Amino acid sequence: DADVTQTPRNRITKTGKRIMLECSQTKGHDRMYWYRQDPGLGLRLIYYSFDVKDINKGEISDGYSVSRQAQAKFSLSLESAIPNQTALYFCATSDASRGAGGGPDTQYFGPGTRLTVL
Amino acid sequence: DQQVKQNSPSLSVQEGRISILNCDYTNSMFDYFLWYKKYPAEGPTFLISISSIKDKNEDGRFTVFLNKSAKHLSLHIVPSQPGDSAVYFCAARWGNTPLVFGKGTRLSVIA
Numbered sequence: 001d002a003d004v005t006q007t008p009r010n011r012i013t014k015t016g017k018r019i020m021l022e023c024s025q026t027k028g029h030d031r032m033y034w035y036r037q038d039p040g041l042g043l044r045l046i047y048y049s050f051d052v053k054d055i056n057k058g059e060i061s062d063g064y065s066v067s068r069q070a071q072a073k074f075s076l077s078l079e080s081a082i083p084n085q086t087a088l089y090f091c092a093t094s095d096a097s098r099g100a101g102g103g104p105d106t107q108y109f110g111p112g113t114r115l116t117v118l
Numbered sequence: 119d120q121q122v123k124q125n126s127p128s129l130s131v132q133e134g135r136i137s138i139l140n141c142d143y144t145n146s147m148f149d150y151f152l153w154y155k156k157y158p159a160e161g162p163t164f165l166i167s168i169s170s171i172k173d174k175n176e177d178g179r180f181t182v183f184l185n186k187s188a189k190h191l192s193l194h195i196v197p198s199q200p201g202d203s204a205v206y207f208c209a210a211r212w213g214n215t216p217l218v219f220g221k222g223t224r225l226s227v228i229a
Contacts, residue, residue, distance in 0.1 A: 004161070033216060040127070042221035043162070043207060050214075058216070090161050105211055106152065109161030 003027045004110035006091050012116045019078045021113050023091030030096040032074040033107060034058075034066060037088040046089075049074055050096065081117040089113045121145045122210050124220035133229045137195040141208030141220055144189065148210040152217065153182060153193050156205045165206075166193070198227045 004025045013019050023032065034046040045058030047066040055066060063085060065077045078085055092107040123142045131137045141151075149170045154162040168175040168182045168191070175182050181194045195202055208220040 035219075040221060042124075043219040045216055045218075048216050092161075105150070105217065106164050106167065107217060108164070109154075111161050112159075 004091060004093055004108055006089075006110040006113050008113060009111065010114045012118065013081055014118050015082055017081050017117075019081050019115065021076045021089055021091075021115070023074045023076070023110055025072050025091075025093045025108075025110075027093055027095075027108060028071075029093035029108075030071065031094045031105075032068065033092040033094075034064075034074070034076045035090045035092065036060070036085075037090060037112075043090065046076065078115075078117075081115075083117045086115060086117045089115055119144070120220075121148075122208055122218050122220040124206075124208055124223050126223050127221070128224040128226070130226045130228060131198045133200055133227055134197045137193075137198045137202065137225055137227065139193040139195075139206050139208075139223050139225065141191045141193075142189055143191075143210055145210070145212065145218075146189070147212040149212050150210065151182070151184060151191050152209045152211075153180075154207040154209060154219075156207065156222070162207060195225075198225075200227050200229050203227045 007022045031050050033048040035043045044060050049068045067075050090112045091110040094105050094107045121144050152167040153165040155165045156162040166177050166180050168184050184191045205222045205224050207222045209217040211217045
């Protein structure tokens with residue numbers, strides 16, 4: 001079984017709809033992240049959470065919100081989807097004990113969600 | 119302002135030869151650098167990392183070199199294999215901040 005799972009894997013929706021993307025992990029990691037990938041733009045950070053009570057905006061948080069329901073679950077919401085939010089969305093996790101000044105804070109990614117907003 | 123730059127969007131290499139992927143950065147505070155590999159329809163997977171106190175790290179066919187004075191790192195793959203064809207992302211971090219990724223380089227290894 002995959003350590004980091006994302007649901008749904010594919011989603012087509014219409015402009016103005018509210019969408020939630022979900023991420024679950026069994027790695028026991030404290031930290032979780034949401035990224036989007038667009039052609040030619042690489043991976044851009046949307047939000048991240050270093051523990052259940054910690055939520056931080058990333059580079060491109062406008063139009064998005066997140067919820068950290070538990071250590072293992074981190075969901076991303078698009079309150080009112082627009083076409084330029086069409087992208088690949090990735091969830092990732094990392095181990096705080098390895099990241100806090102003691103290592104590279106390697107992130108482990110889920111398989112991604114392909115979102116299309118019409 | 120892009121802190122991690124991969125200036126080559128794509129690279130083609132013959133099977134068996136060396137692949138060299140380059141990455142430049144602007145933030146002198148970065149203390150760890152990582153390379154990720156991504157196949158289509160999959161999430162990125164960690165490949166290799168290097169601390170800023172080192173200048174080389176090797177793992178099998180993969181070696182990462184770091185030149186701090188030039189703010190430059192490179193990933194060498196020797197010998198290149200068709201299965202290495204993927205998009206490679208360079209990433210960096212400092213302190214307790216999240217990773218910052220480059221835009222990626224698509225490597226094609228031709229048999």
